[in-house]
Amino acid sequence: MILKSQVEWALHCCAILAGLPEGRYLSTKALAEFHGLPKEYLSKALQSLSQAGLVDTTLGPSGGYRLARPPAELTFLDIVEAVEGKARTFVCNNIRENNPCRPQGYCESGPCPVARIMWEADEAWREKLRAVRLSDLTEALALDIPADLWKSSFEWVLERAG
Amino acid sequence: MILKSQVEWALHCCAILAGLPEGRYLSTKALAEFHGLPKEYLSKALQSLSQAGLVDTTLGPSGGYRLARPPAELTFLDIVEAVEGKARTFVCNNIRENNPCRPQGYCESGPCPVARIMWEADEAWREKLRAVRLSDLTEALALDIPADLWKSSFEWVLERAG
């Protein structure tokens, strides 16, 4: 059970978009070039973000993506779920129904206890992701990255933002 | 990102094995029949448990599996990791290394902040699974299942336990 690499890409791209000045867009091409990723496939991840309503998009030249909401109102969970889907990581096939001792027509009272526990863990994971805002990430990145690299990256992006 | 169905199977099988009297074994065939699962494929899940040291096995007739430890000393995480592996659900490909502004030979100071956050969520998930013991599951099952079904199932298993 491993998350797709698109999740990683989407998170990094959102971090870049978070630094974009109000009203500017950044193209898939620029984002792909900045991260060294295949443009065509990266666009699938960005399309997922777009379909989830996390980013706005404009067509035509100087078109591209920008965040639909301020970074403080976007959580990691939003982004992860946009790419990976909202489905739970554990699916219950109710194999308890196959119990040979089970009386005919017996109806289960509720979700299988096994599933209940797995779903609680899944919820703990999501809760942790829900608690981290995109703005928290950019703050962490600002501390992590040397100031000059931070500045030159910002300028690199600005040059390409329409 | 969905866990394999083998995880579900392994959890249910462990719950059955937890009810087995001291020193008795239960065969793959019986476990597969009880849960309505393909015997050959279920054996893969049980082999994973065996390789992880969670269950003991004996060959020959009246052979099969039994828990290697008391149910109170087996956690959900043990079982999930035995089947699914211990690898983190988020892998960091360090795409920040491709930043075109990054100076040559620049060495990252530590793990990528994005990965750090994802790994914390992963750890929260595992922590939740670590907190649930197999004995907790059997207690929950005892409450969930009607007493007569519980009893007849136990007898069904005992008949086949060598």
Place this chain on the structure above:
DNA sequence: GAGAGACTACTCGGATACAGTCTGTCCGAGTAAATCCGG
């Protein structure tokens, strides 16, 4: 110089292909209990 039309650069979506994993099946090797057979 202004407006209409052509052009360009981009997003979006579908089609396609390939690889890896998940699911499932089959079979042979090895092992331990049960059975059989000879003394």
Place this chain on the structure above:
DNA sequence: CCGGATTTACTCGGACAGACTGTATCCGAGTAGTCTCTC
């Protein structure tokens, strides 16, 4: 009746195949700016 050989029932591991998902590429349709051409 006893001990050794055979049979049986099971685990274990590898080989294999099909379905599905993840990764990746390509191309056509649509759109918004830009450019060009004409008046």
